[in-house]
Amino acid sequence: MVAPPVAPDQPVADTPPPARRRRDVRGTLPRIALAAAGGALVFLSFPPRSAWWLAPIGFAVLGVLLHGRRMRAGFGLGLVWGLGFLTPLLRWTGEFVGLIAWLPLALTCAVLVAVGTALMARVSTLPGAPVWMALLWVADEWLRSVFPFGGFPWGKIAFGQPEGWYLPLASVGGAPLVGFAVALTGFGLAWLGRGWRRAAPLVVLPLAAGLAVTPFVGVAPDQGTAVVAAIQGNVPRAGLDFNAQRRAVLDNHVARTLQLAEDVRAGRERQPDVVVWPENSSDIDPFRNPDAAALIDRAAREVKAPIAVGAVLVDRSDGLPRNTVVLWDPERGPVDSYTKRQLQPFGETMPYRSFFRLFTEAVDRAGTFQPGSDPEGFTVGRVRMAVDTCYEVAFDGVVRESVTAGGGANIIAVPTNNATFGFTEMTYQQLAMSRVRAVEHGRAVVVSATSGVSAIVAPDGSVTRRTGLFEPGALVAELPLRGEATLATRLGAWPEWVMTALGLVAVAFGLAVQRRGSRPAPGAGTGEEETDGGPAGAA
Template sequence: MRGTLLRIVLAAVGGGLVFLSFPPRTAWWLAPIGFAVLGVLLHGRRMRAGFGFGVVWGLGFMVPLLRWTGEFVGLVAWLPLALLCAVMIGLGTMLMARVSTLPGAPLWMALLWVGDECLRGVVPFGGFPWGKIAFGQPEGWYLPLASLGGAPLVGFAVALTGFSLAWLGRNWKLALPLAVLPLAGALVTVPFVGTAPDRGTVVVAAIQGNVPRAGLDFNAQRRAVLDNHVDRTLELAQAVADGTQRQPDIVIWPENSSDIDPFRNADAAAQIDRAAKRIKAPIAVGAVVVDRSDNLPRNTVVLWDPEKGPVDSYTKRQLQPFGETMPMRSFFRIFSETVDRAGTFQPGTDPEGFAMGPAKVAIDTCYEVAFDGVVRDSVLAGADLIAIPTNNATFGFTEMTYQQLAMSRVRAVEHGKAVVVAATSGVSAIVQPDGAVTARTGMFTPDALVAELPLRGEATLATRFGAWPEWVMTALGLLAVAFGLTVQRTVQRRGSRPAPGAGTGEEETDGGPAGAA
């Protein structure tokens, strides 16, 4: 019993180490150690014990990672979401336990981790990929791999490193000849990412107007939020006129910078138009627009030309469940009336962004940056620059905004494009194609970032391959599970039990939190 409790504690610590590798901390190297702990715990366990250890490990990771979800609504959102993510991790570790004694076990286990992340990216309710391991690696050895195989390849490399460390610990006599592996790992720092401006450059301004107050009711003062962004843009225009700031070619406002529909409110339209004319550049305005066809809201970015007014729009495609939408509203209302705060937003379908000045800008609004396919589709529409308008005011001073900025950095490397993050309350940032942040704002302070950025049309291998690396890795992991199950059935039919290390994963029959054999 004491040994089981120790393993449970160790599982929680392992997951906690992975959490500590995520921003705003820069301890990216803790993630492989967390996976090494998981590898030690899963080796030779039954599948049900593998599930139990995975859930505990997942809770150690997800509970602190997702604390921001409960900042203003309490435990009702935070802990159930963390538990759901942990259970889905447990499904993956259950299969990892099955292959943990096969030859090449670290490889198969890492492939299954990719499959687990793939599953969490699509279910339930459209998926929740927030805890992808790649999003904790915006710097360090593994980041350049994003340009080759996207976020899945980064997650695979981190998991493979950790599981290999666990294998070396069990096979220490082989550790010396394999000591050259860290040198091979260092080769990951080779700059795979191109940064040359093959389509010229553009001067971009990201406006952070700030909000009157943090919290769920920040938009109760919608006009104040709009005025803040107008005022900050006018201040920038004055700085340009005074010669203390460069004239921007394009301007990016955040998501929800105008929660007053400018197509229905002439005064809001006049304010935006005033700002565009003064700054003498097109503005991408994050607005809530009510569609006349169904009278339902859309989370929209409106392209506002200084001469022509609104000329184009992009509607957010990947909506946030339990925020912008509310699945199974009547059911979840049984547990909390807070669900009625969730919106009735309708998703868009067109991934194409805007032609703004010399740039073709991909627009990926807030939550969308977490989804591989959503960002990739917007880039494939011909973009040479990525803009992430976002609103993090509903999450206060939590780590959410830093986690989201890390995603933007990974996307920059993945697609070889500069990224402009414009947030209502911070953190706004300028990200180079190699993932480096060259300018950023503080939180809950008005500011404006102006930078000249490269325009890059060249597609990375990750952009060209699309989802294929993830699918192939997932399929290989599942094939390994099928092989392991086949071996187990064969042994059972023969009525014998394999010796330790024979490849069935049954060396130990208990010791897991899911119960004894």
């Protein structure tokens, strides 16, 4: 039977019949619940848990939900999936200024995830859809790393894989390649029901590639070795009010360093070549307070090694604070410094402070720190130390700049202060980032935290020594000094840019196919349309 022609000014009714509407409603709630569960699986793959294999399953759930959906549905399902993933992952942000930080941040990040999943829905029916969808996940992570307020890349999938088989891929293409591999495995799993012969290679190849790269992850000390110590002095008690006890924090780090010096003299520990104190180990500016300078000077002389001291300095030119690491020599005092370049919004800085004050006065707890500009770290004998302070370790480009600056670093230091976030999972998530950076750049990493977790990370990402939370400690280890650049270090952001561009090309192709398929068939409106497959039949 031929469909009757439709007058140009008469709209086509696209309202589904009542029975179909009821079926859609009954199907919507299970899809929403499944999306939330899929996102929660990805959250559960992150440290302190080691269930890295849950992440591909979470992506498989997302792939099943997105297949053949319109972009609007892809956005909605992705929003729920993103909330299931990021809301629990970012719970630690609420320790600082409460729900006003945690829930809006989680929602903002989930909306950005939903932008990516809307595009994934568009390419989900193209040939090779899992590949294009995984590429779009990389594009989405890139978007979140630059927007808003300078980006917030905390939920990168690679940061949940320090124990997984995918981790060695970081040495080839950095964190973006690890995220692509995890997403591709998951989307490939989602395709198994549509033809296992095509989907199975997409599931197996990323895992096989990670295992194949493993023997090539460099750990040899091509520039010798050095003994490095990380000091964890601890804070008087957990919580925001520890900043009011700045002198006690400094005293704790001095005392633990003096104890290390005694252990060295007694032969219980090796003599360190350099000592790393945490971020904020001296919130008292030693250039303005002679008593603080005298304490640090004593600690350096007793331990007989330069100390990288995390200090808050007030610049004389503008009277504003800088989050700075000062290299304090036992003979010459302060000889070099590194100022944190990537500051934490809503913590060290407060964008649009007057606007956000309309909602809560808690924004005034945020600081007025000014960023540094020089990525070069410290040189102590054979040690060329890149410094990435706390939040900076989450940013691919910031870490790479610090590693390659000044002729190249052969070790990475991550001084950090996690005391504000108490016993939340934040410190474990950040340690995972340091482990990914170790493999990505082929460098040993020294994590020194005020209250924990401090750790020594080998170039293959393994943790050789670590402390607990809220306890003083000193970690001393002989570490390999490596000057050889990994492929990821040499390529920099190129793998991410290429993968992002390919994903967007796939979206453009998918939109073109959709537009071509929506054009009226030849003879439309003349009584010659087919009822099976043409626009009229589809309606």
